[in-house]
Amino acid sequence: MAENSPTVQFLSIDGEFAPSEAAEEYLPYLSDLSDDDHRQFYRDMAISRRFDEECTNLQRQGQMGLWPPSHGQEAAQVGSARASRPQDVLFPTYREHAVGLVRGIDILGIVKVMRGASLGGWDATDPKNGNFRNYTLVIGSQTLHATGYAMGVAFDGLVGTGDPEVDTAVMVYFGDGSTSQGDVSESFVFAASNQTPQVFFLQNNQWAISVPVSTQSRIPLYLRARGFGIPSVQIDGNDVLASYAATRKHLDEARAGQGPAMIEALTYRIGAHTTSDDPTRYQTAEQLAYWVARDPIKRFEAYLRTQGADEAFFAATIEEADDFAADLRHRTLALTAPPLSSMFENVYSEPHALVAEQHAWLDAYELSLREGA
Amino acid sequence: MPASVEELPLAKALTAGLRAAMATDERVILMGEDIGTLGGVFRITEGLQAEFGKKRVLDTPLAESGIIGTAVGLAMRGYRPVCEIQFDGFIYPGFDQITSQLAKMTNRTSGTVPMPVVIRVPYGGHIGAVEHHQESPEAYFVHTAGLRVVSPSTPNDAYWMIQEAIASDDPVMFFEPKSRYWPKGPVDFSASAVPLHSTRVVRTGTDVTLIAHGAMVSTLLQAAQVAADEGVSVEVLDLRSLSPIDFGPIISSVEKTGRLIVCQEAPGFVSVGSEIAATVAERAFFSLQSPVLRVSGFDTPYPSSKIESFYLPDADRVLEAIDRSLAY
Numbered sequence: 001m002a003e004n005s006p007t008v009q010f011l012s013i014d015g016e017f018a019p020s021e022a023a024e025e026y027l028p029y030l031s032d033l034s035d036d037d038h039r040q041f042y043r044d045m046a047i048s049r050r051f052d053e054e055c056t057n058l059q060r061q062g063q064m065g066l067w068p069p070s071h072g073q074e075a076a077q078v079g080s081a082r083a084s085r086p087q088d089v090l091f092p093t094y095r096e097h098a099v100g101l102v103r104g105i106d107i108l109g110i111v112k113v114m115r116g117a118s119l120g121g122w123d124a125t126d127p128k129n130g131n132f133r134n135y136t137l138v139i140g141s142q143t144l145h146a147t148g149y150a151m152g153v154a155f156d157g158l159v160g161t162g163d164p165e166v167d168t169a170v171m172v173y174f175g176d177g178s179t180s181q182g183d184v185s186e187s188f189v190f191a192a193s194n195q196t197p198q199v200f201f202l203q204n205n206q207w208a209i210s211v212p213v214s215t216q217s218r219i220p221l222y223l224r225a226r227g228f229g230i231p232s233v234q235i236d237g238n239d240v241l242a243s244y245a246a247t248r249k250h251l252d253e254a255r256a257g258q259g260p261a262m263i264e265a266l267t268y269r270i271g272a273h274t275t276s277d278d279p280t281r282y283q284t285a286e287q288l289a290y291w292v293a294r295d296p297i298k299r300f301e302a303y304l305r306t307q308g309a310d311e312a313f314f315a316a317t318i319e320e321a322d323d324f325a326a327d328l329r330h331r332t333l334a335l336t337a338p339p340l341s342s343m344f345e346n347v348y349s350e351p352h353a354l355v356a357e358q359h360a361w362l363d364a365y366e367l368s369l370r371e372g373a
Numbered sequence: 374m375p376a377s378v379e380e381l382p383l384a385k386a387l388t389a390g391l392r393a394a395m396a397t398d399e400r401v402i403l404m405g406e407d408i409g410t411l412g413g414v415f416r417i418t419e420g421l422q423a424e425f426g427k428k429r430v431l432d433t434p435l436a437e438s439g440i441i442g443t444a445v446g447l448a449m450r451g452y453r454p455v456c457e458i459q460f461d462g463f464i465y466p467g468f469d470q471i472t473s474q475l476a477k478m479t480n481r482t483s484g485t486v487p488m489p490v491v492i493r494v495p496y497g498g499h500i501g502a503v504e505h506h507q508e509s510p511e512a513y514f515v516h517t518a519g520l521r522v523v524s525p526s527t528p529n530d531a532y533w534m535i536q537e538a539i540a541s542d543d544p545v546m547f548f549e550p551k552s553r554y555w556p557k558g559p560v561d562f563s564a565s566a567v568p569l570h571s572t573r574v575v576r577t578g579t580d581v582t583l584i585a586h587g588a589m590v591s592t593l594l595q596a597a598q599v600a601a602d603e604g605v606s607v608e609v610l611d612l613r614s615l616s617p618i619d620f621g622p623i624i625s626s627v628e629k630t631g632r633l634i635v636c637q638e639a640p641g642f643v644s645v646g647s648e649i650a651a652t653v654a655e656r657a658f659f660s661l662q663s664p665v666l667r668v669s670g671f672d673t674p675y676p677s678s679k680i681e682s683f684y685l686p687d688a689d690r691v692l693e694a695i696d697r698s699l700a701y
Contacts, residue, residue, distance in 0.1 A: 119481045126485075133449075134482060141474050144439060148446020155402075155428055156450070182466070186439035193434050346484035347518055349542035353570075353617045355518075 007266065008246050009236035013294050015302025022233070026245035029083075033244070035307065041082060041240050042304055043317050045074035045297045048098035050321035051107060052271070054328055055097075055114070059275040063332055064115045069271030070097045072238075075296030076203050076265035077173075078102055079243025083251055084171060085164070087131070089153075091146040091172040094135040095203075099173065103130030108331050110135070117335050139174075140181035143200070146172030147187045150196035150260075159197045160257030167255035171199045171247070177208025179224060180216045188228035188262075195259035199250045200225065202262065203237060205269035206291075210282040222264035230260050237265025238296040268294070340366070377563045384554035386528035387417050387493075389562075390535035391455065395425050398453060401539055404431040404440055405457030405493075414459055415495055415554055437467035444490050445474050453489045455539060461496040462505025468513070475544045476519030487542040488519075491535070496524075497588050497638050498670075498685050499552035501678040508675050509639035511586075514546045515616045515648070522616040523569060524548040526590035528558040530613065537569040548615075550587035570614040572622040578608035581698055582626040583691065584649065585636040586612035593636060596691035605695060615645050623649065624657050631662035632698045638685055641669035663701035668694045 009020040010030070019027060052070045059067040070077065077098035084090060084103075092099055094113075101107055106129075109122030113135060124133045136142035150170035153159060158168040178184050179202065191198050204221055206213050217224065225232040233250075235242040243265055250261035268291035272279050279288075301314065344359035381389065395401045403418055409432035412419030422430035433440050437458060444454035458464045464471075471492065478488050498507035515522050521543050525531040531549070538545040567573055575590065576597050583593045590611045597607035608626050612618065627633050633653055635646035650665040668686045676684050 118483075119477075120483055123485045124482065136474075138469060138473050141442065141469065144442025144470065145446040145449065145474070148443030148448075149450050150446070151443060152447045152450030152452050155452070182436075183438055183442060183470075186434070186436040186442070189434045189436060190439050190443050342483075346480050346482075348521070349479055349484065349487040349489075352521075353619075 007234045007236055008242045009239050010241040010245070011239045011299055011303050013299055015299045015306065017303065017306075023242065023245070026242070026249055029245040029248040030241055037082075038304060038307065039309065039313065041078055041244070042297070042300055042309075043320065044078040044082070044098060044102050045240065045300065046317050047321045047324050048074050048078065048101050049297060050325045051101065051328060052097060054325035055111065056271065056275060058111075058329065058332055059114070064111065066114050066274050066276060068095045068114075068274045069269070070095050072270030072291065072296070073203055073205055073267045074098050075240035075300065076201075076237035076243050076267045079240040080171065080201050080247040080263070080265075083244050083247035084169075085251070085255075087165070087168045088251065089131040089133065089146075089149060089168070089170045091133045091142045091149070091170070092135055093139070093142065093173050093175055093178070094137055095175070096173050100132050103132040105129045105132050107328065108335075111328065111332050112335060115332065115335055117338055140178035140183040143172050143174055143178070143184050143187035144190070146170050147191045147194070147196055147198060150191070150198040151194050153197055154194070159255060167197075169197045169199060169251045169254040171201055171251065173201050173203065175208065176202065176204040176206065176213045176216055176221060177211065179221050185228075188225060188230055191260040192229040197254040197257065198260040199247060199254055200230070200260065200262040201247065202264045203267055204264055205267050207269055207273065207279075207283070209273040209277060220264065222262060225262035230262050232262040232264065234264045234266065237267030238294050238299065240296060240300050267296075270295075378559050378561050380557045381528050381532075381560045382555050382557050383525070383528045383531045383550075384415060384417055386532040386560045387535055387549065388419060388421070389560070390532040391418065391421060392424070394455075394536045394539040395421065395429060398539075399429075400451060401453045401455065402429050402431065402447070403455045403457065404433050404444060406433060406435050406440075406459050408432060408457050413457060415551065417493070417549075418457065437463055437465075438470050441467040441470035441475060441492065445470060445478065445488065448488050448490050449486055453539060455491040455493060458492060458494045460506045461494055461508040461510055464494055464510060471514070471520070471544075471546075472517045476517050479543070480519060488544045489539070489542045490544045491538045491547050492544070493535075493547045493549060495551040495554075496548045497550050497552055498675065498681050499588065501681070503678070504675070507678070507681065509637065509670065511546070511548050511615055512639055512644045515645055520544050520546055520616065521570070521614070522546040522548065523614045524550065524587040525613065526550060526553065526587055526611050529560045532560045532562070533565040534569055534613070537565065541569070548587060552588045553591065570617055570619055572619040573611045573613055574608065574622060574626065575611045576607065576609040578606040578630065580606045580630055581632040581634065581695055582608045582610060582623075582630045583634050583636060583695075584610040584612055584623060586615060586645070587638070589636050589638055589686065592686065592688055593691060596688040596695070599688060599692060600695055605699065607695065612645070618649065618652075620652055620656070623653065627653055627657045628660045631660055633661070633665045634668060634691065634694045634698055635665065636668040636686055636691060638670050640672045641667045642672045644669060663698045666694045666698055
């Protein structure tokens with residue numbers, strides 16, 4: 001990061017604690033973090049990296065239709081997710097695997113979606129899934145859902161009561177490409193108009209598949225929100241402490257009734273857009289090397305070592321991540337196709353004659369094929 | 374408590390229906406452009422913001438995708454939003470949120486996230502308006518799994534159907550025939566006549582069946598009267614529900630008359646009328662004495678209003694089709 005950069009950064013790329021000028025106002029939000037919290041951040045990032053690698057491998061082995069890698073974006077995701085409270089509600093795109101992990105969903109749900117075994121993957125209304133809403137594949141659509149949800153939270157009186165168990169915020173994740181979508185601008189408008197308890201968390205991973213962020217915007221993306229009357233900040237998205245502190249501050253303020261805010265986390269998609277993509281067609285080796293040198297996990301590892309984390313901790317984390325991946329692989333291979341009936345169920349909440357008729361027809365047709373065999 | 378039966382224009386019957394739904398369930402909220410202080414450009418929500426407050430009747434920013442997308446989020450939170458789209462031709466900026474988000478959310482979430490959202494759309498011609506203000510876009514939504522699509526033709530249906538649509542846990546596209554907003558008709562406040570998704574026989578006859586929805590129903594009744602004067606007995610059906618379609622009364626009627634003409638303001642190509650024609654051909658082939666005919670708007674952009682009367686099917690075009698049907 002350049003000198004006098006407006007970017008919030010606590011850790012240098014070598015893991016040295018050296019807050020930028022912009023980071024100073026966020027320092028208080030780090031004060032109550034313990035060594036255990038720091039190690040939890042590290043474990044979250046390491047496990048999600050290992051999870052992501054395993055899923056990429058599973059796709060390459062034909063076990064998944066598609067995989068959108070999160071490799072490189074772990075600090076942005078883990079820091080922001082760890083800054084949220086249990087009652088907060090988080091709306092992801094389709095790449096927030098580490099956020100889902102932190103919020104406690106059964107991560108197999110994400111695999112189900114990408115394997116073609118389920119459309120939604122997990123029940124976002126089940127409290128054990130941490131208010132982590134379902135993935136949304138149409139770019140930017142979820143920003144409006146989040147804003148509407150946040151309007152409802154405010155109508156329900158769950159903002160600004162001063163009770164930390166009650167006050168609730170909504171956080172929505174979106175990417176640099178989506179900032180060009182009308183829905184994102186409209187959600188800024190509705191959020192500002194309604195002063196929703198909401199944080200817009202942008203992961204600027206520099207690429208919308210093959211299109212660089214310079215094609216989406218001539219100004220830093222965090223400045224966009226200000227034109228809508230929404231305060232915003234740019235952070236080093238590969239610094240988990242910056243992600244945590246910035247999100248903590250703005251979620252706290254949203255819960256307190258101070259309205260929406262936007263965070264732009266500068267990060268990089270080390271992997272492909274999805275396993276169907278080939279980044280070598282548009283990304284130079286130098287670009288990749290630049291960002292690999294800023295790897296969020298290596299950086300935090302270096303920091304933790306200066307804080308006394310020993311080899312045994314890192315070895316145990318690797319083992320934990322390997323066990324996690326092995327279990328995931330085992331459970332992935334055991335996944336079966338959903339029953340045909342699932343195609344017809346829940347198209348509507350209430351009975352629907354046409355769908356019922358077509359369901360009955362397919363059942364009878366399938367039965368006739370079996371009887372004829 | 375209003376009198377049991379009252380003469381009201383369709384527009385005011387809708388207002389009364391919305392008021393009743395809001396009084397019944399405090400999670401019902403209205404949202405749209407100009408619907409609060411102004412009461413909507415057609416005054417359908419007139420007085421409701423004063424009565425229920427600004428948190429129940431929301432003047433939204435001017436963005437259709439934003440209205441529908443935030444309604445989806447509000448529904449996730451347990452609200453029952455009723456969105457007003459100002460004019461038919463303004464609905465397309467909200468198309469993704471309606472077809473890919475609202476319509477699919479319940480299925481995507483295995484039924485755990487119902488979407489009790491109503492989208493009210495004033496639609497259709499006859500009002501001499503400028504471009505994008507007189508269209509009939511219902512077929513786009515009928516084609517989308519996950520949506521229910523209805524259209525009342527009378528004040529009584531408007532009063533009851535809007536309440537039934539709001540009570541539904543599914544998203545309902547509620548097409549309001551704007552040319553019928555003003556004529557009065559009886560509203561029976563004591564009970565709903567028929568369920569939401571039912572086709573209704575509005576005039577019995579024996580020679581030929583006519584079916585339409587929304588404003589075209591009144592055109593069919595005019596045509597039926599003229600035909601009766603000429604000795605032809607016409608049965609008129611009001612479709613009411615465009616998705617799902619209640620085919621029972623349609624098939625029964627065709628079995629009786631042997632002839633069917635489907636009518637609509639919308640363009641005819643791949644339309645609600647096309648679906649009815651295909652289904653009747655499948656289910657009542659041996660009852661038909663003539664091909665099912667369509668009377669519809671043309672497959673052109675809606676024309677300048679000075680020539681809209683040549684675009685919109687009128688009673689004469691319906692009568693011409695009756696002659697063709699009877700000629701077989």
